[in-house]
Amino acid sequence: xxxxxxxxxxxxLEERPTPEPAADQVVVEVAxxxxxxxxxxxxxxxxxxxxxxxEDVPGLEFSGTVAARGPGxxxxxxxxxxxxxxxxxxxxxxxLVQESLCAPLPDGLDPVTAGGIPEVFVTAFDALVTQAHLKxxxxxxxxxxxxxxxxxxxxxxxxxxASSVGTARTPSKLERARELGLDAGVVASDDMAGxxxxxxxxxxxxxxxxxxxxxxxxxxxxRILIVGLLAGAEARLDMGTVLRKRLTVIGTVxxxxxxxxxxxxxxxxxxxxxxxxxxGRLRPVIERIVPLDRAQEAYSFLHxxxxxxxxxxxxxx
Amino acid sequence: xxxxxxxxxxxxLEERPTPEPAADQVVVEVAxxxxxxxxxxxxxxxxxxxxxxxEDVPGLEFSGTVAARGPGxxxxxxxxxxxxxxxxxxxxxxxLVQESLCAPLPDGLDPVTAGGIPEVFVTAFDALVTQAHLKxxxxxxxxxxxxxxxxxxxxxxxxxxASSVGTARTPSKLERARELGLDAGVVASDDMAGxxxxxxxxxxxxxxxxxxxxxxxxxxxxRILIVGLLAGAEARLDMGTVLRKRLTVIGTVxxxxxxxxxxxxxxxxxxxxxxxxxxGRLRPVIERIVPLDRAQEAYSFLHxxxxxxxxxxxxxx
Numbered sequence: 248x249x250x251x252x253x254x255x256x257x258x259x260l261e262e263r264p265t266p267e268p269a270a271d272q273v274v275v276e277v278a279x280x281x282x283x284x285x286x287x288x289x290x291x292x293x294x295x296x297x298x299x300x301x302e303d304v305p306g307l308e309f310s311g312t313v314a315a316r317g318p319g320x321x322x323x324x325x326x327x328x329x330x331x332x333x334x335x336x337x338x339x340x341x342x343l344v345q346e347s348l349c350a351p352l353p354d355g356l357d358p359v360t361a362g363g364i365p366e367v368f369v370t371a372f373d374a375l376v377t378q379a380h381l382k383x384x385x386x387x388x389x390x391x392x393x394x395x396x397x398x399x400x401x402x403x404x405x406x407x408x409a410s411s412v413g414t415a416r417t418p419s420k421l422e423r424a425r426e427l428g429l430d431a432g433v434v435a436s437d438d439m440a441g442x443x444x445x446x447x448x449x450x451x452x453x454x455x456x457x458x459x460x461x462x463x464x465x466x467x468x469x470r471i472l473i474v475g476l477l478a479g480a481e482a483r484l485d486m487g488t489v490l491r492k493r494l495t496v497i498g499t500v501x502x503x504x505x506x507x508x509x510x511x512x513x514x515x516x517x518x519x520x521x522x523x524x525x526x527g528r529l530r531p532v533i534e535r536i537v538p539l540d541r542a543q544e545a546y547s548f549l550h551x552x553x554x555x556x557x558x559x560x561x562x563x564x
Numbered sequence: 565x566x567x568x569x570x571x572x573x574x575x576x577l578e579e580r581p582t583p584e585p586a587a588d589q590v591v592v593e594v595a596x597x598x599x600x601x602x603x604x605x606x607x608x609x610x611x612x613x614x615x616x617x618x619e620d621v622p623g624l625e626f627s628g629t630v631a632a633r634g635p636g637x638x639x640x641x642x643x644x645x646x647x648x649x650x651x652x653x654x655x656x657x658x659x660l661v662q663e664s665l666c667a668p669l670p671d672g673l674d675p676v677t678a679g680g681i682p683e684v685f686v687t688a689f690d691a692l693v694t695q696a697h698l699k700x701x702x703x704x705x706x707x708x709x710x711x712x713x714x715x716x717x718x719x720x721x722x723x724x725x726a727s728s729v730g731t732a733r734t735p736s737k738l739e740r741a742r743e744l745g746l747d748a749g750v751v752a753s754d755d756m757a758g759x760x761x762x763x764x765x766x767x768x769x770x771x772x773x774x775x776x777x778x779x780x781x782x783x784x785x786x787r788i789l790i791v792g793l794l795a796g797a798e799a800r801l802d803m804g805t806v807l808r809k810r811l812t813v814i815g816t817v818x819x820x821x822x823x824x825x826x827x828x829x830x831x832x833x834x835x836x837x838x839x840x841x842x843x844g845r846l847r848p849v850i851e852r853i854v855p856l857d858r859a860q861e862a863y864s865f866l867h868x869x870x871x872x873x874x875x876x877x878x879x880x881x
Contacts, residue, residue, distance in 0.1 A: 476804060479803075481802060484798070486771050
């Protein structure tokens with residue numbers, strides 16, 4: 248197999264032995280695999296792989312075909328189309344992964360673009376529904392509405408009967424987000440709280456000083472999910488408002504979770520998100536597909552922050 | 565009836581018409597009623613009564629005897645011993661309150677001291693168990709372990725099979741807290757994080773810069789409950805730690821909740837806390853009992869921050 252290997256802060260495609268599955272593992276021949284910000288950090292040496300995953304091959308999500316399976320697998324069959332999440336190693340032609348981190352890929356979905364689905368849809372569904380308990384009729388603020396997680400989140404919000412307001416730094420990203428179902432868009436600025444209005448849930452992919460906007464716009468019992476820290480990891484928290492409104496602030500990350508928690512999130516995804524992908528109510532938002540042997544191009548593009556939706560590597564599988 | 569009335573920032577005992585209960589209301593002849601910090605703020609004009617409650621009579625908790633009841637009452641009988649919470653009005657000889665905010669007072673409990681039970685035990689149970697989902701075997705940090713809520717919380721922690729570490733500003737408060745079941749005590753200082761060790765849940769009655777200690781000592785998936793802000797309402801939040809450890813920060817307050825939420829908290833209290841009070845595993849911690857006609861003394865004493873546990877007004881009922 249070929250794998251994208253990190254050495255001294257740069258990437259190269261190298262030949263590696265194709266792994267053999269044991270126990271409940273499968274080997275997936277990868278068709279598509281999304282690029283995520285955690286991959287960029289890992290290349291820079293700023294985000295070590297979680298224990299049990301390849302130290303030098305990035306890639307947190309995949310779509311493809313089951314090439315081999317261990318004797319402890321329960322539902323997966325050779326040749327099955329699957330997609331799912333991993334702690335690393337997906338930017339390769341083959342990936343060794345537990346069956347519990349895979350879900351069946353619905354017929355109508357292209358296996359290359361589907362490689363950009365799991366990370367953002369699992370993250371958004373887990374944050375909005377599993378952790379924030381989003382209900383129909385509630386209103387959600389999405390900071391970074393044009394990002395991969397943002398475009399997944401605004402579709403989930405609409406699909407479950409809630410409404411959304413999104414922020415982005417450019418009107419063009421908001422326009423594209425509206426076409427996907429965003430109800431209201433606000434160009435990011437220091438005094439955007441008034442234009443945002445009141446919300447019940449915040450999905451904050453930006454962090455930094457946005458936290459003060461989050462607490463200001465929340466209604467009583469609002470939930471603020473911190474999913475990204477592009478604007479910084481420190482902020483002032485107005486605890487008086489947090490206490491008076493009885494707000495909840497939750498930090499969340501998928502990559503470092505223990506495998507049983509990743510499996511639980513994937514089970515939720517398979518039950519609640521996959522049917523909505525199968526019937527077209529949710530769809531992947533893919534900005535660009537780049538062949539695995541030109542991966543650096545894909546990484547640089549994501550790093551530019553000019554993407555709308557996902558960047559996916561096609562591995563040819 | 566006599567009621568403690570706020571006028572121009574001071575308190576006086578005045579004659580008022582005894583109310584008549586309608587619908588699901590009862591009139592309780594008050595035996596004891598705890599003094600809380602919210603009462604001090606209300607006297608200073610800094611904390612208006614919630615809608616539907618007396619604007620000028622403080623008092624958020626009570627114990628006593630049912631003197632009259634409305635036709636919509638379900639379980640309460642004339643002469644029943646009850647205790648419970650209110651949005652105000654309890655610092656009086658008689659209180660008009662909904663049946664749903666009352667619980668039966670167990671036989672073994674003195675009705676005067678029981679007036680100091682509901683606010684702190686409802687707050688601590690609601691925060692630790694209902695909101696933080698505290699489990700046996702987990703470790704809880706209590707900032708302000710000698711306070712009313714602190715002394716209730718450390719007993720609840722022990723009663724449900726968890727363990728506790730508490731902070732206070734004086735060794736003597738920690739010594740008394742240990743006698744009530746606190747497992748470890750740490751005198752408050754800027755560098756107390758190391759002495760505290762790791763915890764799963766924080767009950768923070770202090771606020772301010774304690775928040776940075778809270779995020780530092782939490783294990784992954786820790787829950788931080790902000791219940792008080794004695795040290796200030798603004799703090800820096802290390803969102804990188806919140807995200808990496810997947811922490812939850814929850815602000816909570818009882819007084820301003822809508823009545824149906826107060827009733828839900830009282831139902832939890834009646835089911836889970838009252839039996840533990842009845843069998844002696846939990847007990848009220850009362851620093852001083854002051855007659856209602858010397859209420860100012862009780863208010864000043866609480867304001868001094870030198871109390872351990874509760875200050876209760878005895879109303880003679």
